[in-house]
Amino acid sequence: MAEELRVVEGSKEEKYKALLPQLEAFMKYESDPVALMANISAAIRETFGFLWVGFYQTDGDRLVLGPFQGPIACTRIAYGKGVCGSAWKESRTLVVPDVDSFPGHIACSSSSRSEIVVPFYKNGVVAGVLDIDSESTGTFDAVDAAWLEKVMAIFGDRISRDFQDDVKNGVVVYCSSSSDVPEKYLEAAKEMGTLIAEAGFTLVTGGGYRGLMASSIDGALAAGGKVTGVLPHFMIERGWAHEGLTNRLDTPSMHVRKQTMADMSVAAVALPGGIGTLDELCEIMAWKQLGLFSGKVVLVNTDGFFEPLIAMFSAMCEEGFMRGGELPVQLVATPQEALEYLVTTCPPRRGERICRIRV
Numbered sequence: 001m002a003e004e005l006r007v008v009e010g011s012k013e014e015k016y017k018a019l020l021p022q023l024e025a026f027m028k029y030e031s032d033p034v035a036l037m038a039n040i041s042a043a044i045r046e047t048f049g050f051l052w053v054g055f056y057q058t059d060g061d062r063l064v065l066g067p068f069q070g071p072i073a074c075t076r077i078a079y080g081k082g083v084c085g086s087a088w089k090e091s092r093t094l095v096v097p098d099v100d101s102f103p104g105h106i107a108c109s110s111s112s113r114s115e116i117v118v119p120f121y122k123n124g125v126v127a128g129v130l131d132i133d134s135e136s137t138g139t140f141d142a143v144d145a146a147w148l149e150k151v152m153a154i155f156g157d158r159i160s161r162d163f164q165d166d167v168k169n170g171v172v173v174y175c176s177s178s179s180d181v182p183e184k185y186l187e188a189a190k191e192m193g194t195l196i197a198e199a200g201f202t203l204v205t206g207g208g209y210r211g212l213m214a215s216s217i218d219g220a221l222a223a224g225g226k227v228t229g230v231l232p233h234f235m236i237e238r239g240w241a242h243e244g245l246t247n248r249l250d251t252p253s254m255h256v257r258k259q260t261m262a263d264m265s266v267a268a269v270a271l272p273g274g275i276g277t278l279d280e281l282c283e284i285m286a287w288k289q290l291g292l293f294s295g296k297v298v299l300v301n302t303d304g305f306f307e308p309l310i311a312m313f314s315a316m317c318e319e320g321f322m323r324g325g326e327l328p329v330q331l332v333a334t335p336q337e338a339l340e341y342l343v344t345t346c347p348p349r350r351g352e353r354i355c356r357i358r359v
Contacts, residue, residue, distance in 0.1 A: 005022065005042075005043050005046055005047070006018065006022060007019075007046060007047050012048075012143050012144070013143055013147075015047055015048065016143070016144075016147035017147075019043060019044070019047050019147075020147065020150060020151065022043065023039075023040060023043060023151055023154070024154050026039055027154055027155060027158045028158075031158070033159050034066070034067055036155060036158065036159070037054075037055040037066050037067040037155075038067035040055075040130070040151065040155065041053045041054050041055065041067055041068050041069045042069050044132065044151075045069040045070065050070075050132050050133065050134050050139075051070055051071070051109065051111055051112060051133045051134055051135045052068065052069070052070030052071060052073065052108075052109060052112065052131070052132065052133040053068065053069050053070060053130075053131075053132050053133075054066065054067060054068020054069060054070065054073065054130075054131055055067055055068065055128055055129070055130055055131070056077060056084055056128050056129050056131060057127060057128035058088065058126060058127055058128055058250055060236060060248075060250065061078065061079045061233065061236060061237060061250075062076045062077065062078055062079065063076065063077040063078075063079075063084055063085060063088060063128065063129065064076055066128065068131075070109075070133070071109050071111065072109075073108045073109070074106060074108040077106060079233060081104060081106065082102075082104060082105060082106035083096055083099070083102055083105065083106075083115050083117050083131075084106075084117050084129050084131050085106075086104075086117075087117040087118070087119050087129050088119060088126050088128075088129055089252070091119055091126055091252050092119065093116065093117065093118045093119070093145045093148070093149060094115075094116070094117045095116050095140050095141065095142075095144070095145055096114060096115045096116070096117075096140075097114050097137055097138045097139075097140070098113065098114060098137045098138070099112055099113060099114060099115050099133075100113075102115075109133065111133075111135050112133040112134070112135070113133075113134060113135055113136055113137045113139075114133070114134045114136060114137050114138055114139045114140055115131070115132065115133050115134070115140070116131075116132050116140040116144050116145065116148065117129050117130070117131050117132075118130045118145070118148045118149055118151075118152050119152070120152040120153075120155055120156045121152075121156040121160070122156060122159050122160050123160045123249075123260060123263055123264065124160075124256060124259055124260050124263060125249055125250070125251050125252075125256060125260055126252060127156070127159070130148060130151075130152055132144075132148070169200065169201050169202055169266060170201065170202045170203075170204040170228065170264040170265040170266065171196050171201045171202070171203060171204060171265055171266065171267045171268070171269060171342065172204040172205065172261045172262065172264070172265040172267070172268045172269070172284075173189075173192060173193070173196070173203060173204070173205050173213075173216050173268075173269045173270075173271060174206075174268065174269070174270045174271065174273065174277050174280040174281055174284075175189055175211070175212035175213055175216060175270070175271035175272065175273045175277055176211045176212045176213065176271075176272060176273035176274055176276075176277060177206065177208040177210050177211040177212070177213045177214075177240075177273075177276070178210065178211045178212075178274065179210045179211045179214075181211070181212070181272070184302065184303055185212055185271070185272045185302060185303075185305070186211075186212060186215045187215070188212075188271065188272075188300070188302045188334070188335055189211075189212035189213070189215035189216040189219070189271050190215040190216060190218060190219035191219060191335040191336075192216050192219065192269065192271060192300070192335040192338065192339075193215065193216035193217060193218065193219030193220035193221075193223070193225075193227075194219035194220065194222065194223045195219075195335055195336065195338075195339040196216075196220055196225065196339070197219070197220040197221075197223035197224060197225020197226070198223050198225070199339055199342070199343060201225075201266075201342075202225070202226045202227070202228060202246075202264075203216060203217065203220040203225060203226070203227045203228070204227075204228050204230065204261050204264050204265050205217060205227060205228070205229055205230070205261075206229065206230065206231065206257070206261075207227075207228075207229020207230055207231045207235075207240075207241050207242055207245055207248060208229075208231075208235075208240050208241070208242060209240060209241060209242040209243065210240075212271055212272065212273065213242075214242055216271070217229070217242050217244060217245070218244070221244050221246075226246040226247070227242075227244070227245050227246050227247075228245070228246060228247040228248075228249065228264065229241060229242055229245040229247070229248050229249070230248075230249045230251060230257050230260050230261050230264075231248065231249070231250065231251065231257065232250075232251050232252065232253055232254050232256070232257050233250050233251065233252060236248075236250055258280060258283060262284060262287065262293055262295075265295055266295045266296070267295045267296040267297070267298065267342050268280075268281075268284045268293070268295060268296070268297045268298070269298045269300060269338055269342075270297075270298070270299050270300065271300050271302065272300075272302050272305040272306070278309070281297075281299065281329075284297055285297055285327065285328050285329055288328035288329075289323060289328045296330065296341070296342060297328055297329045297330065298329070298330045298331075298332060298338045298341055298342065299329050299330065299331050299332070300332055300333070300334065300335060300337075300338050301331060301332065301333055302333075302334070306331075310331065313327050313329075
């Protein structure tokens with residue numbers, strides 16, 4: 001975007017059409033999110049003369065005020081509250097022709113009469129919203145929604161690229177969140193976290209404060225490593241997040257949680273766990289087989305815990321239910337073997353029809 005914004009005369013559609021490439025050009029060469037949000041707000045307000053244009057960013061269970069143009073605004077908005085909180089909760093654009101008719105509307109400015117709120121995403125997760133208010137009712141419609149969603153898609157892609165550069169060395173660990181298990185499993189999980197950190201990887205986890213999950217986090221942190229915990233919002237509300245997480249990501253659902261963890265990781269490791277762990281393991285194996293996950297997948301068979309599952313996998317393979325005759329998972333016995341596999345290049349085997357599990 002040039003130092004001087006070019007604002008055209010004409011219809012709403014024509015103004016957006018002229019504005020979008022200017023914003024896109026600015027975002028191409030600037031990486032700081034605050035600078036991006038500040039100039040996006042200024043450009044939209046200067047183009048249309050709206051009462052208020054600005055951003056709110058997610059922080060735990062709240063939206064926190066970011067860069068904006070206009071009157072003083074609410075500094076914090078709870079998840080699911082008001083138009084902004086509702087747009088975050090529903091993960092969709094909300095167009096409100098008359099704010100007084102919106103249930104639970106939060107009147108940050110008495111001059112606001114209509115509003116549009118557009119979520120933006122960082123690495124597939126809602127990271128905040130663009131909020132625009134007008135002094136007149138009925139100001140916003142489908143045209144505004146369509147163009148502003150384009151702006152936020154470009155913005156989200158820009159900040160996600162930088163974010164993924166920071167976490168591209170992640171190793172996601174799937175494991176139990178239960179502490180009511182034998183100590184040997186907790187010790188193995190702690191060792192796994194320690195080894196991941198010592199090798200320079202970022203531990204990516206479900207972020208819980210109990211069980212093997214917590215043990216792996218404790219091990220990584222004690223070794224001076226970084227830990228990113230990814231939790232759906234309802235778990236954060238219930239206080240299930242580990243307090244020592246380096247980064248905590250708040251997702252709207254379990255589905256987004258799993259996708260986010262996979263997107264951040266170069267490898268996936270499964271430790272002993274229950275039905276949730278099996279769900280995560282089987283899904284990442286399916287994604288691996290379908291080419292949706294390019295990283296390595298490792299199953300740590302601590303003290304023979306997974307023997308029944310391995311037998312089931314073998315049966316699938318032998319009966320022809322597994323494409324290519326080979327499971328998309330590496331079987332190891334210990335965390336040390338898992339790490340050694342992760343740091344070793346393992347070229348894919350092609351053209352082989354022998355049914356086997358890789359050991």
